[in-house]
Amino acid sequence: MKNVLSTKTSQPLLSLREIHGIGERVADKLIEHFGTEDAALQAICEGDIASLSEINGISHNFALSLAREARSRTEGCSISDFLKTKEALELYSRLLELIKSFAHTTHSRDRLNLFYPLPASRMDLIQKRQAFIGEYLELGEAFSENSEFLDLLSRVRKLKPVPANLRVRDRIILCGDPKILEAAREKFQPFLPVQGVEDFSEFVDLARGYSSVIVFDDTYLGFDLPEGIEPEYFQDISRAEFCQVLPEKELSFFARNLYCIRACLNIVSALRSQGFGFFEGFSEEKLGILNAALSKLGEDGKPVEGFDPEIDRLGAALQNLDSVLTSALNEANQRMNRTLEASSLTLSGQELIKLVSGGMEIKDLLAKELDRIYKTEIKAVKEEIADKLGLQKQEKLMLESLFPDEISYPLSVDQSQLQLLRQKLNNSLEKTRLARKRELAKTLSAFHQPVEQLVKEILDFDLGFSIACFSAKFQLKVPKLIRETGIGFEAGENLFLKARHGEIDPVSYSIGKTSFSPAGLENRVVLLSGVNSGGKTSLLELIAQCVILGYMGFPVPAKELELGPVEEFYYFGKSKGTLDAGAFETTLKQFSMLSEVSGKLVLADELESITEPGASARIIAGILEYLYRNEQSLGIFVSHLSELILENTGAEVRVDGIEADGLDSNLELIVNRNPVYNRIARSTPELIVERLLRKTTGKEQEFYSHLKNKFRTGTKMDS
Numbered sequence: 001m002k003n004v005l006s007t008k009t010s011q012p013l014l015s016l017r018e019i020h021g022i023g024e025r026v027a028d029k030l031i032e033h034f035g036t037e038d039a040a041l042q043a044i045c046e047g048d049i050a051s052l053s054e055i056n057g058i059s060h061n062f063a064l065s066l067a068r069e070a071r072s073r074t075e076g077c078s079i080s081d082f083l084k085t086k087e088a089l090e091l092y093s094r095l096l097e098l099i100k101s102f103a104h105t106t107h108s109r110d111r112l113n114l115f116y117p118l119p120a121s122r123m124d125l126i127q128k129r130q131a132f133i134g135e136y137l138e139l140g141e142a143f144s145e146n147s148e149f150l151d152l153l154s155r156v157r158k159l160k161p162v163p164a165n166l167r168v169r170d171r172i173i174l175c176g177d178p179k180i181l182e183a184a185r186e187k188f189q190p191f192l193p194v195q196g197v198e199d200f201s202e203f204v205d206l207a208r209g210y211s212s213v214i215v216f217d218d219t220y221l222g223f224d225l226p227e228g229i230e231p232e233y234f235q236d237i238s239r240a241e242f243c244q245v246l247p248e249k250e251l252s253f254f255a256r257n258l259y260c261i262r263a264c265l266n267i268v269s270a271l272r273s274q275g276f277g278f279f280e281g282f283s284e285e286k287l288g289i290l291n292a293a294l295s296k297l298g299e300d301g302k303p304v305e306g307f308d309p310e311i312d313r314l315g316a317a318l319q320n321l322d323s324v325l326t327s328a329l330n331e332a333n334q335r336m337n338r339t340l341e342a343s344s345l346t347l348s349g350q351e352l353i354k355l356v357s358g359g360m361e362i363k364d365l366l367a368k369e370l371d372r373i374y375k376t377e378i379k380a381v382k383e384e385i386a387d388k389l390g391l392q393k394q395e396k397l398m399l400e401s402l403f404p405d406e407i408s409y410p411l412s413v414d415q416s417q418l419q420l421l422r423q424k425l426n427n428s429l430e431k432t433r434l435a436r437k438r439e440l441a442k443t444l445s446a447f448h449q450p451v452e453q454l455v456k457e458i459l460d461f462d463l464g465f466s467i468a469c470f471s472a473k474f475q476l477k478v479p480k481l482i483r484e485t486g487i488g489f490e491a492g493e494n495l496f497l498k499a500r501h502g503e504i505d506p507v508s509y510s511i512g513k514t515s516f517s518p519a520g521l522e523n524r525v526v527l528l529s530g531v532n533s534g535g536k537t538s539l540l541e542l543i544a545q546c547v548i549l550g551y552m553g554f555p556v557p558a559k560e561l562e563l564g565p566v567e568e569f570y571y572f573g574k575s576k577g578t579l580d581a582g583a584f585e586t587t588l589k590q591f592s593m594l595s596e597v598s599g600k601l602v603l604a605d606e607l608e609s610i611t612e613p614g615a616s617a618r619i620i621a622g623i624l625e626y627l628y629r630n631e632q633s634l635g636i637f638v639s640h641l642s643e644l645i646l647e648n649t650g651a652e653v654r655v656d657g658i659e660a661d662g663l664d665s666n667l668e669l670i671v672n673r674n675p676v677y678n679r680i681a682r683s684t685p686e687l688i689v690e691r692l693l694r695k696t697t698g699k700e701q702e703f704y705s706h707l708k709n710k711f712r713t714g715t716k717m718d719s
């Protein structure tokens with residue numbers, strides 16, 4: 001799949017210092033961390049916030065601002081080119097937070113920050129984004145509800161490197177040759193001991209302290225090495241592979257990232273099982289080999305138990321050696337005890353004569369008998385130990401010297417021989433483990449680079465997929481970008497309301513020239529009137545959401561949407577009350593931009609509250625005229641003063657109304673959230689008067705009836 005965020009742009013950045021916010025000190029830190037200036041620039045441009053914020057002194061927010069700044073430099077437009085007011089920016093931020101809540105990885109959460117709406121004149125970029133997102137929409141439909149799949153994705157993160165403090169302590173490299181010593185130090189010293197050796201006895205002394213000894217020169221190999229010292233000889237240090245000398249390095253990389261890598265492999269399988277091609281170069285066969293290799297690796301970086309019978313046999317033998325020996329000796333002692341108690345000595349006539357004649361001592365005779373009993377028991381004990389511990393030929397031979405030749409009772413072992421046996425088992429275990437580690441590391445090392453690539457691709461995948469999940473959740477649709485000035489849609493749903501309430505009433509609406517506008521009512525500038533709590537603000541927000549998302553290249557919350565060109569978007573939320581002179585002036589200044597020619601969309605919510613009603617009606621009327629003059633501009637102004645504004649303007653302004661269809665059986669307002677075109681909505685006070693009218697009788701009702709007449713248009717102040 002393509003990655004839109006890493007596409008080449010027309011204005012590539014050539015130096016870090018071109019990015020606002022990067023001074024010499026920060027530039028140096030970035031280069032030091034990433035190795036080269038190009039690598040640092042790439043990380044910034046790709047929005048690799050996680051790597052950037054690893055640098056001391058670069059916070060997450062600073063990293064984000066650098067990435068955004070770089071993005072706006074390379075794309076030639078920034079967030080504020082389109083989002084022209086503080087409240088427009090706030091709406092975008094709320095939307096972005098909602099979208100980010102669908103991200104499964106920190107990576108995509110961070111990179112989503114680099115998606116912001118672009119002016120219509122950057123249709124090239126908008127369409128690129130649309131194409132990028134379009135590739136994922138089907139995936140969103142297929143997997144957005146698959147909790148197992150989502151859980152796998154959330155386990156994927158940037159791969160952790162081999163820990164800097166990795167050190168193997170039971171292996172040593174011994175060098176007789178100073179040149180080789182230098183090369184070995186350079187290559188392996190950070191991970192395991194490397195020692196120069198002056199003479200053979202030093203070699204033997206050092207070798208004794210380690211379970212494995214590696215040499216790259218044969219200086220001491222011609223000597224007669226004592227038992228138990230078996231150095232491994234690798235001929236050429238320059239060719240010595242890490243996975244042979246130090247398999248722990250590769251294993252530790254895979255072990256540290258085991259969950260993440262396994263999750264990635266399962267993601268690939270899940271995608272493929274549903275017919276989605278992903279990471280195509282990685283065949284099913286390779287997937288199987290890697291999975292099998294990973295299943296043999298423990299989180300501690302060691303091969304797990306249960307996969308290698310020899311490791312299991314030796315491990316169990318070592319673990320059970322003492323207990324098996326003790327119980328075998330106990331039983332043998334008891335048997336011997338019983339045998340001795342039950343034994344009596346019967347002498348033959350010949351023996352009697354020998355004893356009397358002094359040709360034989362009674363002691364010898366007794367020793368002969370005891371020796372037989374002792375040897376039988378020792379033999380039984382050895383057999384039992386060999387059998388229960390599953391000892392092999394060499395190890396069985398060591399049992400021979402475990403018991404003294406001289407009779408001893410109770411039976412006991414020679415502790416130093418026992419120690420030798422233990423050592424032998426231990427050495428064999430370590431040797432076998434090392435051999436398995438090497439095999440495993442060799443298999444895995446072939447996957448190191450593909451795994452890095454796979455994780456990267458899955459992280460990138462999550463970016464598009466998260467957007468697709470957001471889209472699937474809210475049933476978003478790709479908008480139709482039209483040439484005419486207008487915005488029209490059918491069955492739109494305000495995302496903030498929907499996220500909060502679940503089910504809401506869909507709304508259809510149109511301004512300007514779209515196929516949704518009723519004939520003859522294609523006004524670009526509209527006043528929106530309506531009952532209190534009718535949904536005017538929610539509708540403005542909905543339009544804002546559609547426009548922002550549409551110009552981000554995202555699908556939008558409407559069943560169908562036609563979106564005309566918008567270069568700049570102004571949003572003015574409802575003010576809490578009359579503004580002070582300063583704030584009033586600032587608001588007016590923002591509207592002065594309307595004099596410039598370019599497609600502007602202005603959404604304003606009850607702007608009248610910024611100052612006193614009479615003055616504000618005049619001001620709004622003036623603003624509408626300016627908007628009207630610019631044929632590429634659109635405006636919707638929510639107002640309760642529509643009649644007053646109309647009186648003050650010469651512009652062709654349409655007034656639409658969100659009305660209550662009346663009162664329900666409980667005399668509650670029934671609101672039709674769809675604005676009625678070209679109609680000033682009845683206001684809520686009128687309906688409240690009606691409610692009171694219908695609830696009362698007699699004189700009281702007459703009073704409400706009188707008040708109700710006041711709402712009839714054209715009614716004069718009479719009696």
Ligand SMILES: Nc1ncnc2c1ncn2[C@@H]1O[C@H](COP(=O)(O)OP(=O)(O)OP(=O)(O)O)[C@@H](O)[C@H]1O
Nearest residue numbers: 504505506507531532533534535536537538539673
């Ligand atoms: N399309 C909708 N579907 C369901 N509920 C809605 C819809 N639009 C608005 N509402 C509900 O009506 C409430 C009021 O909406 P909103 O604030 O948009 O009305 P308003 O016309 O701007 O009100 P006011 O004139 O008092 O400012 C919302 O909080 C929401 O609960």
